[in-house]
Amino acid sequence: DGGITQSPKYLFRKEGQNVTLSCEQNLNHDAMYWYRQDPGQGLRLIYYSQIVNDFQKGDIAEGYSVSREKKESFPLTVTSAQKNPTAFYLCASSMGRASRGYTFGSGTRLTVV
Amino acid sequence: AQKVTQAQTEISVVEKEDVTLDCVYETRDTTYYLFWYKQPPSGELVFLIRRNSFDEQNEISGRYSWNFQKSTSSFNFTITASQVVDSAVYFCALSEAAGGTSYGKLTFGQGTILTVHP
Numbered sequence A: 001d002g003g004i005t006q007s008p009k010y011l012f013r014k015e016g017q018n019v020t021l022s023c024e025q026n027l028n029h030d031a032m033y034w035y036r037q038d039p040g041q042g043l044r045l046i047y048y049s050q051i052v053n054d055f056q057k058g059d060i061a062e063g064y065s066v067s068r069e070k071k072e073s074f075p076l077t078v079t080s081a082q083k084n085p086t087a088f089y090l091c092a093s094s095m096g097r098a099s100r101g102y103t104f105g106s107g108t109r110l111t112v113v
Numbered sequence B: 001a002q003k004v005t006q007a008q009t010e011i012s013v014v015e016k017e018d019v020t021l022d023c024v025y026e027t028r029d030t031t032y033y034l035f036w037y038k039q040p041p042s043g044e045l046v047f048l049i050r051r052n053s054f055d056e057q058n059e060i061s062g063r064y065s066w067n068f069q070k071s072t073s074s075f076n077f078t079i080t081a082s083q084v085v086d087s088a089v090y091f092c093a094l095s096e097a098a099g100g101t102s103y104g105k106l107t108f109g110q111g112t113i114l115t116v117h118p
Helices: none
Strands: A004-007 A010-013 A019-025 A031-037 A043-051 A054-057 A064-066 A076-078 A087-094 A102-104 A108-112 B003-005 B010-014 B019-021 B024-026 B032-039 B046-052 B059-061 B064-069 B074-079 B088-096 B106-108 B112-117
Touching: A004 A087, A010 A019, A019 A031, A019 A087, A019 A108, A043 A064, A043 B106, B003 B088, B003 B106, B010 B019, B019 B112, B024 B074, B032 B074, B046 B059, B046 B064, B046 B074, B074 B088
Parallel strands: A010 A108, B010 B112
Antiparallel strands: A004 A019, A019 A076, A031 A043, A031 A087, A043 A054, A064 A076, A087 A102, A087 A108, B003 B024, B019 B074, B032 B046, B032 B088, B059 B064, B064 B074, B088 B106, B088 B112
């Protein structure tokens, strides 16, 4: 079945370390997105990519980096510059047009220890 | 800029009660899409409905119904005869159709936590 796979489901990181969250889709979607969820704040956009080798900052990109070397993959790196990285991270994909809808992964819960 | 407001942070009801979740949005675009998602405790977002800005017909799907009113920029969601399994966080979201710097991006409201008690 087509879908989005996020791994790992739970991730623990020590302060000062970079960590990479994986997001893979087999839906042949052009666009991919990373959202961060904090309690009471809904989902906020970190980065998005409309095509391979191109991506744009979202509303809260500071302390994060991404790459889009393949259409299927959009990994997110949480760097040590992110001051408050503990959150739930959701990856999504779409055909690039809102009319086609979006598909979400099951999320990665990152905790800094 | 797009904005979605869900003023109700938490709602608590008893099973079989009807409940309405409010959603108010702001956009300068004439073409846009509105969404509702359900997030159960597992965390995954479950798609409930998508509505484009040109279709103001209300929609009913089983116990779920949606009321879209462009005049008040609202897209409210009603659950009739609520059940314990409806307990979740519900998000309203907005996306521009195409073009501009917000191409394809979803803007979410803060979410409403619905708890249905037996």
